[in-house]
Amino acid sequence: MILLAATTYIVTILLHVWTKYSGKDGQEPPVIPYWLPGLGSLIPFVRDTKGFIASTVRNWGNDTPYTVRLPAFKAYLITQPEHFGPLLKATRFLSNKKVMAELMRDVFGTPPNVMPMYFGDNSGIEAKPVPGSSIPSHQRIWHNQHADSARYLTGDALRGLAARFTSILSDAIAKVDASDPVDSGEWVTIEDFYPWWRSRVFAAATTALFGPHLLRLNPNLEEDFWRFADSIPTLVKRYPAWMAPRAHAARATMLASVKKWHAYARENSDYTFCGDKAPKWDEYWGSLWLKVRQRWGQDTGIMDDDGLASEDLALTIAANANAIPMAFWYLIEIYRDPALLSHVLPELETAVTTPASPNKGQPATFDLSPVLASPLAQSIYAEVLRMRISLLLNRCPDHKDHQIGPWTLKKGAYMTLPTAHIGYHSKAWEPYTDCGNAPINEFWAERFLVPDETGADEGADKTTLSEKKDMTPKMRFSTEHLEGIWVPYGGGALMCPGRHFAKQEMMGSVTVFAHYYELEVISGRAPPMDDKFYGMGAQQPAEKTPVRIRRKVGGWKTGNGVRFE
Secondary structure, eight states: OHHHHHHHHHHHHHHHHHHHHSOOTTBOOOBOOOSBTTTBTHHHHHHOHHHHHHHHHHHHOSSSOEEEEOSSOEEEEOOOHHHHHHHHHOTTTEESHHHHHHHHHHTSOOOTTTHHHHHHOOSOSSSSOOTTOOOOGGGOHHHHHHHHHHHHSSHHHHHHHHHHHHHHHHHHHHSOOTTOGGGGSSOEEESOHHHHHHHHHHHHHHHHHHOSHHHHHOTTHHHHHHHHHHHHHHHTTTOOTTTOHHHHHHHHHHHHHHHHHHHHHHHHSOTTOOSTTSOSEETTTEEHHHHHHHHHHHHTSSOOHHHHHHHHHHHHHHHHTTHHHHHHHHHHHHHTOHHHHHHHHHHHHTTEEEOOBGGGTBOOEEOOHHHHHOHHHHHHHHHHHHHHEEEEEEEEESSSOEEETTEEEOTTOEEEEEHHHHHTOHHHHGGGSTTTTSOTTSOOTTTTEEEOOSOOSTTSOOOOSOSOGGGSOOEEEOOTTOTTTOOBTBOGGGSOTTHHHHHHHHHHHHHHHHHHEEEEETTSSOOOBOGGGTTEEEOOBSSOOOEEEEEOBOOTTSTTSBOOO
């Protein structure tokens, strides 16, 4: 066995070198050498994906794509900045349909009778089907999801959803709990701020999108949700139930909760009333989008109750599992740096349209427009995403082989593009390190600010943290020239449709928090990230985050008055 493994490794090294340096066009990229015939790189890739990618680049270089041999399929690892942008934009030739269908099956439990609709839809995402496709319009699931997401997560629908989120969060926080030391109005210590804040944002975001009854009908929904979210790294590896019983049980619990809510909503509200004249929000379904999704699923003639539950379970993850951890990182990065906090707080306060009034029982109201337009607040947002989003973006040539330079990527194989690798690519980001004073592995609030030479965005606060304010040019937020290296939402037509709401959720939650609370991060630093979630999206903190916190508005020990110090 040892001899076989050693022989396999030597042979794959020789094959790797010959392929890489032969100069022959049209070959597949060089294979990453491996030890075990039949298994290829499966064990190191599954056990430690982050370490596997890092060791590949370290051992074999970062100048070419690589072929990753796995038992059931092959994949191509793409780590070069120059390839990210073109590949993500080539949606005419490349899609993520295959991997998304597998996620629906393996992670969200879509039943076998529904899966042919996901795998069989070859019509594309555009309004006009791909030539040669015969999929009927009422079963074009990829186009429907793309079109409806764009409709209900942009424009007036987005503004209404974001306003509802901030209003619900403000209403909840304004209510003082006399049994909660945090609401006393005095400084108290919380041993781990993440779950404390996560709980409040989860309730507001879930209610804003799905209405109040999903939570009401399932009192343990938050706990069940995060248990399921923590199970996704296990489920995505396709472990059967006997190998991962807790992960499968967590999914079953969430699916039962969604089905319970669906049944209740159907009994009390007509989901078929979802046209232009329908209200944009429904007590039982939440956003009109949920009624549209329900009707479309029913009209396919294929979706059953189990399939519909899997669809909306996926939506709960899309809405919460990334935006909420990122809201935590956004807040912590601001509050751990007193100098940065002093610049950001005045900008956050410009969003308050009506301050909280405990004497009258009125919560604060907000208009996020000035915060969303703030160059500094946006730069912090972009930097948090660069550092704390880790996705393995996947594309697949559906119709024919695809060329990258001299290399041929075979039809049906996966292309894997790790955003965390590119987000920390020292050479690609070198122009954005303030001449080396802001290394790419450190948080820098101003990384996405550039001199405003056009005079745009007049009236917004464009000052930086520099003490030489009179000598500092006005600045604006920009992601120009970052195509292919700042890709926290993917790219091209398949870019995450929820990115606009995620931005408002992140920036809106810290805006509401800042109005009601003061906070000190005891360690003065952000916690490290948990590598368990590498490639899964937003990274979770690996350690507790102890803080000191004090309510600014209406603490029960300070009376019903409002105190701003």
